[in-house]
Amino acid sequence: MSNKQPESPDSAEIFERITYLSGKAQQMLLDFWTRQEAPAALTGDPFGMTSLWPAMTNAALSDPLRLAQMQFDYMQQAAGLWQGFLSGDVPEGAEGGAVRDKRFGSEAWASAPAFQFIKQAYLLTSRYIMESVGALEGLSPREQEKARFFTQQFVDALSPSNYALTNPDVLKATIDSGGENLLRGTEHLLDDLQRGRMKMTDESAFEVGVNVAATPGKVIFENRLFQLIQYAPATETAYEVPVLIFPPWINKFYILDLTPEKSFIRWCTQQGLTVYVVSWKNADETLADVELDHYVREGFLTAIDKAIENTAAPAVHVIGYCVAGTSLAAVLALMEERGDGAKVRSATFFTAQVDFEDAGDLKLFVEDSENASFYGELSEGRGYLDGRYMATTFNMLRANDLIWNYVVNNYLLGKDYFPFDLLFWNSDATNVPAKWHAAYLRDLYRDNLLAEPGGISIDGTAIDLSTVKTPTYIQAGKEDHIAPLRSVWKLTRHFAGPIRFTLAGSGHIAGVVNPPAVEKYQHWTLEGTLPETLAEFQDAATEHKGSWWPDWLNWITPLSGEQKPAPQPGEGKLDALEDAPGRYVKERIA
Template structure:
């Protein structure tokens, strides 16, 4: 394996490793207690907010006025008998807030509880927003923290203040609470490791069933080549680089929504990388190792074995970031084997990376490094908690109400839910480098990211680019993904589709209620802001997949006989995807 120490982004390069256990012992215990949360960072943020608020009498007066207005509005509503009329309600829930959507919440006394809570939540938003002198990062984080704290005390979360739970308890004579208690016990045992539940794997049975072979295996990935489904194919194969944060088969779920199946049906030869699930022995593997044993190894194999002169690169999420690094290094070194690059919900500039930035600062990364130093990796559960917090009403509290108070059975696990539960770990060094070099320092966008000891620049990329953003993406906001327009000298065709980070990408033809916009910006065209682009790009109904494959076709040569399988180490889906 290549020595990647020179390109590592860790701060630990010049410290005395013999003293590390003594220096980190206390912090490691603290990180385990807080599950990776940085208490010092949170306390600093709260102190910053409190001090600036104390020094802003105008803000204090406006808050007093807001409290008075909210109290008066609520009192008027209650004295009027809590009328069942949206126009008479002092405040409406925010878009997407379904906590008080049931009919029982529109009647007294529960309507008074719901309205009182929403008004209190509204006051908390005002108290933590637009405080003079408060940094934008602390402003956003304080507002977010206040929302999380308020959300924990919503009347919908408690039996005696939730009319639906009370009605269900009377109707079932408490059976719902008995079922909820049993569910809570199961969840608690799984959380504490006493009885970790692992649903039976569906991989290779009804998920990831596209026919193919593992044709290459490195320590970090298996390369799968899929069988053609057409008599002729474009000579330029497609290499898909998925994110290593989850299993690859997000792009090969059920046959009807499989990206792999759709591409092969359109006459493309498809290769997919399946990442290994690392353990403590892989702690020292970094971004350079993922680049060398991932896209580089795969590209070498494809071009050597199929004799293809060009390959279409497709990267999803973190895989798209890694593919961009590979493309930039290839452009720097005069390697022209990439025909095009498609970035699916993938960021290359992290200056405005959305809500996830609230969880990533120097204190947080340092805490995670302490945690990973003791484990050698970051557990998926430790990482997924941040994603859940961004949508806590939907992913945490509503589930608790539904399961523990109403006693409902968990919904049947569909293919996307099964994939989401099949998570992976991340090596300590790689994850630290990724957080520092991308999120904290934004090295790739600013031309400071080093590959093989020398910096790469996205401005060297000249190949056509197809970018995909999704309207409600909390992980890679579409306006952040859109920044690829300003980073390179390439023609960029950008598609914006409805849906979130995963569901927006899995937008197969025939999927109900799907729409998208697509527009191509040439390198010589004037720069468009995201809002300008939104006004220019026309709305189309349906899936964006046909527009993408049509674009891929224009970047490809005339179809010919498909290449033969380039190896046979095992049948797809391979062995790495089965690793727990």
């Protein structure tokens, strides 16, 4: 047997192969686009950029000396970088924060002089661009924030890691596979374009009700807005007062019921709590009329009454996650006004805001042209907003992690999708009623009316958050990019009852979904009366390793009454309609 190794293809063969595959990919793209029509919502100027760019230009030219000095500084640093490249000694200072930048994690970015130069030239240029935007004068605060955010989007998009010819990993994969990675990537791209969203994980690995949203229970009530799920007990006895969870209507509820080891819902049943969850309807034309009043009357208040009726409990504990927490705060104020506050024994808020003054980058998507015209076009007369547009908005808040990372892996490297339950949930977008969504953005994000006494009326009743006396547990995420920490903290300033505030490590999802068994992240608590400011809380708070869930359990169980035989779903006042997780959560956009 011969030991002779097969010859590697020469550069001409590689070039010929890649040229062939590139042509095939281009033909695939051409065939796809000839069958498509541009959505009306993607035309025009939905984010007001037509007026912003001239304003930025005028602001830059208003101080020509400063602009000239910054350009001079940039040219000096760029020249030094170029000289270092020619001499084989690229200055280390040019990298800035690249050591922690996952985009440039490959060894080739540091070991190959050409890629080291490309990386550092990009970092230098992007830093100069962002500093230039930050130095603009004459813009309104809102224009300044929009300029910063959308320039950052532009800068991130231009990263050399996002392009085949300037990414060493992509070049290596292209040579090793003869370009097959690019062909697979094109197939992934076309598949994503067809479904209208970027695929992030192997979605065939998960099935709702089988290996996610699989905690056993029954649907015991439903109306046009939601199904109410009661979960089977995991203990022989349970506390008298049940827990009722309101998830965000912009997402599926099973973020709190992923795989069994990550499920907050399953964990609660194991602690002797009776758990109810609202599963919101995936909006369609039948919900075109729905606004805040409907969500409160037909949603929150109905669910509270049904949970109390079914369990024959004196009250319920309620939990509101994100936007559902915002609405829950309004519901509690309404119940106080109507004398029904005793129906709620305690309220827990996961990363929820009621005062939107410091709501972060999401506020940049809210103004008249965007709120009325843009969302009206997105609903295209159907009465609901396609959840895929909203998912893209959230992804833009962390574009490098949630957009460009997948562009590289899926489209350039052509990698197979890795199964990840959290990304499966993230891809399971939810439609929302267009009228309610537009009003939410206008009245809360833009006009901040919920923070004003009497600013919001529900079903004809003006509400005031300062009247809420319900014992409250507030959880915030230290690195939350959707509900920023300093914005969530403001909830502590609006309620009149006893409040416990817990700061969790990580962000909007991982900060909440952090089961104790994994011993991950940390949380901070402070005993006694809360201080006036977030800074004072952070200075005085005690750090604890791992999940905050046990802290919440220790807080809620003394408020939960005595233990009784655990109620079985379908054996209370309300009959079982179907097995959990029910039909509503299984309605998928694409």
